[in-house]
Amino acid sequence: MIRALRQRRVAATLLFLAFALLPIIAAAAGDPYLVIVATRILAFAIAALALDLILGYGGMVSFGHAAYLGIGAYSVAILSGAGVTDLGAHLAAAVVAGALFALLTGAISLRTRGIYFIMITLAFAQMAYFFFVSLSAYGGDDGVTLAARSTVLGRDWLRDDRVLYYTALALLVGLYLLCVAITGSRFGRVLTGTRENPVRMEAVGFTPFRYQLTAFVISGAMTAVAGVMLANQASYVSPAFMNWHRSGELVVMVVLGGIGNLLGAIAGATLALLLEEWLAVLTDHWPLIFGTLLILVVMFSRDGLTGLFRGRRG
Amino acid sequence: MTSLFLLQLLNGVQLGILLFLIAAGLTLVFGIMDFVNLAHGVIYMVGAYLVVSLSAWTGSYGWGLLLVLPATLLIGLLAEALIFRRLYDRPHLDQVLATFGLVMIVTELVEIIWGTSPLLVTAPDALSGSIPLMGPLRYPVFRLVVIGAGLLTAVGLWLVITRTRIGMRLRAGASNRAMVAALGVDIGRLFTVIFAFGAMLAGFAGALVAPILSVDPGMGESVLILAFVVIVIGGIGSVKGAFAGALLVGLVDTLGRSFGPIVLRSVMEPSAAAQTGRVLAPMLVYLLMAAILAARPQGLFGARP
Amino acid sequence: MSLLSVRGLRKSYGALKVTDDLDLEVAEGELHAIIGPNGAGKSTLIAQLSGQARSDGGSVRFAGAEMMGKPMPARVRAGMSRSFQITSILPAFTVLDNVAVAVQARDGSSFRFLRSVAREARLNEQAMQALAQVGLQDRADLRAGSLSHGEKRALELAIALATRPRLLLLDEPLAGTSGAEAERLVEVMAALKGRVTLVLIEHDMDAVFALADRISVLVYGRIVATGTPDQVRADPKVRAAYLGDG
Numbered sequence: 034m035i036r037a038l039r040q041r042r043v044a045a046t047l048l049f050l051a052f053a054l055l056p057i058i059a060a061a062a063g064d065p066y067l068v069i070v071a072t073r074i075l076a077f078a079i080a081a082l083a084l085d086l087i088l089g090y091g092g093m094v095s096f097g098h099a100a101y102l103g104i105g106a107y108s109v110a111i112l113s114g115a116g117v118t119d120l121g122a123h124l125a126a127a128v129v130a131g132a133l134f135a136l137l138t139g140a141i142s143l144r145t146r147g148i149y150f151i152m153i154t155l156a157f158a159q160m161a162y163f164f165f166v167s168l169s170a171y172g173g174d175d176g177v178t179l180a181a182r183s184t185v186l187g188r189d190w191l192r193d194d195r196v197l198y199y200t201a202l203a204l205l206v207g208l209y210l211l212c213v214a215i216t217g218s219r220f221g222r223v224l225t226g227t228r229e230n231p232v233r234m235e236a237v238g239f240t241p242f243r244y245q246l247t248a249f250v251i252s253g254a255m256t257a258v259a260g261v262m263l264a265n266q267a268s269y270v271s272p273a274f275m276n277w278h279r280s281g282e283l284v285v286m287v288v289l290g291g292i293g294n295l296l297g298a299i300a301g302a303t304l305a306l307l308l309e310e311w312l313a314v315l316t317d318h319w320p321l322i323f324g325t326l327l328i329l330v331v332m333f334s335r336d337g338l339t340g341l342f343r344g345r346r347g
Numbered sequence: 348m349t350s351l352f353l354l355q356l357l358n359g360v361q362l363g364i365l366l367f368l369i370a371a372g373l374t375l376v377f378g379i380m381d382f383v384n385l386a387h388g389v390i391y392m393v394g395a396y397l398v399v400s401l402s403a404w405t406g407s408y409g410w411g412l413l414l415v416l417p418a419t420l421l422i423g424l425l426a427e428a429l430i431f432r433r434l435y436d437r438p439h440l441d442q443v444l445a446t447f448g449l450v451m452i453v454t455e456l457v458e459i460i461w462g463t464s465p466l467l468v469t470a471p472d473a474l475s476g477s478i479p480l481m482g483p484l485r486y487p488v489f490r491l492v493v494i495g496a497g498l499l500t501a502v503g504l505w506l507v508i509t510r511t512r513i514g515m516r517l518r519a520g521a522s523n524r525a526m527v528a529a530l531g532v533d534i535g536r537l538f539t540v541i542f543a544f545g546a547m548l549a550g551f552a553g554a555l556v557a558p559i560l561s562v563d564p565g566m567g568e569s570v571l572i573l574a575f576v577v578i579v580i581g582g583i584g585s586v587k588g589a590f591a592g593a594l595l596v597g598l599v600d601t602l603g604r605s606f607g608p609i610v611l612r613s614v615m616e617p618s619a620a621a622q623t624g625r626v627l628a629p630m631l632v633y634l635l636m637a638a639i640l641a642a643r644p645q646g647l648f649g650a651r652p
Numbered sequence: 653m654s655l656l657s658v659r660g661l662r663k664s665y666g667a668l669k670v671t672d673d674l675d676l677e678v679a680e681g682e683l684h685a686i687i688g689p690n691g692a693g694k695s696t697l698i699a700q701l702s703g704q705a706r707s708d709g710g711s712v713r714f715a716g717a718e719m720m721g722k723p724m725p726a727r728v729r730a731g732m733s734r735s736f737q738i739t740s741i742l743p744a745f746t747v748l749d750n751v752a753v754a755v756q757a758r759d760g761s762s763f764r765f766l767r768s769v770a771r772e773a774r775l776n777e778q779a780m781q782a783l784a785q786v787g788l789q790d791r792a793d794l795r796a797g798s799l800s801h802g803e804k805r806a807l808e809l810a811i812a813l814a815t816r817p818r819l820l821l822l823d824e825p826l827a828g829t830s831g832a833e834a835e836r837l838v839e840v841m842a843a844l845k846g847r848v849t850l851v852l853i854e855h856d857m858d859a860v861f862a863l864a865d866r867i868s869v870l871v872y873g874r875i876v877a878t879g880t881p882d883q884v885r886a887d888p889k890v891r892a893a894y895l896g897d898g
Binding site: 236 | 729769
């Protein structure tokens with residue numbers, strides 16, 4: 034147990050170090066596009082990390098987390114449209130909106146479990162999707178192009194791709210450390226216990242619902258942060274951010290890296306997006322290969338993807 | 348106003364019937380097998396695409412529709428035998444991932460075979476007219492045929508479930524899986540039958556509405572999620588619930604879109620009402636689902652929470 | 653003065669009355685065993701008392717407060733804990749953490765997000781005490797899922813004890829244990845006698861008659877007799893309904 038945690042610390046240090054060096058390598062290789070792709074990876078890593086908190090530790094299979102990506106992204110679009118361009122304000126608005134949506138939908142979804150929970154989170158995400166589709170002021174179906182990236186202290190520092198990249202990296206590292214603390218805390222222990230055996234937790238005096246809902250809200254708020262970074266990376270926001278395929282991809286990322294250890298989610302996001310990029314270069318029909326791989330891995334590894342990638346851990 | 352209401356009422360029923368055909372098989376798969384299937388929507392889509400091709404091949408929509416039934420039944424059987432069967436005792440997460448993979452594959456295959464631009468198939472001439480409904484109001488015959496065919500299927504399904512041996516097993520299985528196994532029913536075969544039959548119903552639904560909708564690669568997705576809403580509202584495993592939920596969702600969605608702004612106009616100024624109505628209408632069915640869940644987490648006819 | 657006072661408790665599954673207008677008084681400090689033939693409704697009774705199952709009617713007063721309608725966590729926090737007939741532990745947690753999480757439930761808020769719980773010495777110390785009470789102290793760092801069946805039964809007991817209950821409802825604590833394992837658990841229960849009020853459901857009659865201060869006999873959802881082990885053994889009604897066949 035202790036050793037596994039120490040190993041994770043080493044692996045995390047190495048991974049974040051590699052991320053930190055990437056722009057330098059990209060510059061040396063003369064490929065600035067790499068930084069833009071990597072920023073996208075970082076944004077999804079934040080979302081996957083947030084999803085792992087509830088999926089891996091809380092046992093809640095949310096199939097609607099793309100909604101929070103959209104909520105974060107639209108926080109940028111709507112505030113910028115109103116003349117508020119500060120990144121801090123964008124993040125704050127995203128966190129509040131994401132938390133609120135998670136609180137309302139989570140309170141209802143968490144009255145159920147299993148298949149119901151999966152379907153209901155998916156349905157609520159679709160509701161958010163339609164909401165933004167019908168917002169004609171922000172382009173409806175087509176979305177809206179951002180005039181500029183968020184500002185910091187009134188300056189347009191984020192215009193530099195590398196500054197945006199390091200900002201995303203800083204957020205990822207910060208949120209990763211936050212998640213490590215949360216999962217090792219009193220709260221984290223109760224959350225993990227409700228995943229293992231909710232009746233047992235009730236029988237020692239906990240009401241699982243409160244802890245699950247709190248975790249759901251934290252996760253929603255964190256995913257909205259990822260949405261803010263994604264909007265800045267793409268300089269563009271549309272309802273497609275919250276398409277249900279996106280929710281599915283987030284689940285795939287978390288599972289790909291191994292659920293319930295946080296770092297795996299980050300690795301999974303990196304792996305999935307690189308695979309996508311690579312397959313897309315090979316063929317236009319990359320979903321065909323991606324989908325086939327997904328089915329084969331789930332079917333032929335005994336514990337699904339989790340077992341295959343978990344290796345000797347646990 | 349009344350005639351417009353009647354028209355939208357019929358459209359709502361028609362959407363409800365369509366959703367029922369899709370949700371009926373799916374709710375049994377969920378209820379009896381405790382299996383999450385995200386790939387049900389793509390079968391509906393494949394049904395629609397197949398009817399386009401088969402109608403062109405046979406020169407008749409009727410024959411095309413008839414051929415879609417065995418074709419989608421076969422697809423269901425194959426998918427069950429090759430993939431789903433191995434996932435029944437897996438965690439929901441694995442089922443979600445594998446069926447999600449299948450969605451990616453089938454959607455891509457459809458785009459490769461049929462392209463991405465919407466396709467059209469025309470209803471037979473005999474059914475392409477419209478009949479007078481009330482005063483000057485007319486309603487397309489084909490939409491009435493869709494409603495009729497859907498209702499007939501619902502009645503047939505109801506007869507199968509209440510009057511036959513396999514129906515009895517289905518009902519028992521939906522409420523208590525362990526009991527059916529204890530009674531010595533071959534669960535494996537029962538699952539295969541339900542699965543393939545559900546796929547056929549979804550394919551039938553897709554083929555049935557192909558002449559009134561545009562057939563495109565996105566058509567399965569919106570319908571899948573609406574079918575989920577139907578199942579959640581009706582209660583997992585309940586065909587009766589799926590029927591009630593489907594009609595409810597069909598009516599609320601259709602009437603909400605056409606009359607929401609009108610109703611809102613009585614409480615706010617017209618431009619604001621139009622704006623709010625446009626935003627709220629597509630969200631109505633989800634809000635309905637939320638309200639029903641808040642009051643009855645197990646759904647209207649569901650046994651288990 | 654009774655610590656637990658049950659009046660007119662009812663529950664039916666359809667037409668079947670599982671608990672039928674049941675009255676029960678458990679005095680503070682006693683070990684009160686409930687015996688009865690299979691299907692008499694013993695486990696249902698525990699589920700109703702603990703709040704896991706909803707009752708159709710009646711009253712459950714614990715330490716003077718009405719518990720009816722309160723969910724299980726609230727009853728646990730009020731001082732009524734239970735163990736499960738089918739072992740209910742957190743298999744992926746260590747043995748120590750299984751117990752420490754129970755300590756945590758009554759010791760301060762669990763809405764603390766940043767401080768490492770593994771370093772909270774007070775929780776771990778109290779958890780170790782509970783483990784020592786059932787003789788599992790040298791198993792503390794193992795994964796709970798890797799314990800033997802008898803050890804899991806002991807852990808089940810330690811978890812319940814760690815909630816510091818005034819009343820402990822034990823649902824067949826010896827279920828499935830072998831001779832030596834059962835003996836150890838009986839010793840643990842004997843050591844608890846007098847310090848915690850115990851309601852014990854158990855099929856092992858030797859254990860029941862050795863441990864119990866009083867015994868109630870449950871037949872078809874009703875208590876047909878209550879008394880000391882000797883009184884119950886002599887009661888003709890009990891012999892007819894239950895002991896007669898053995």
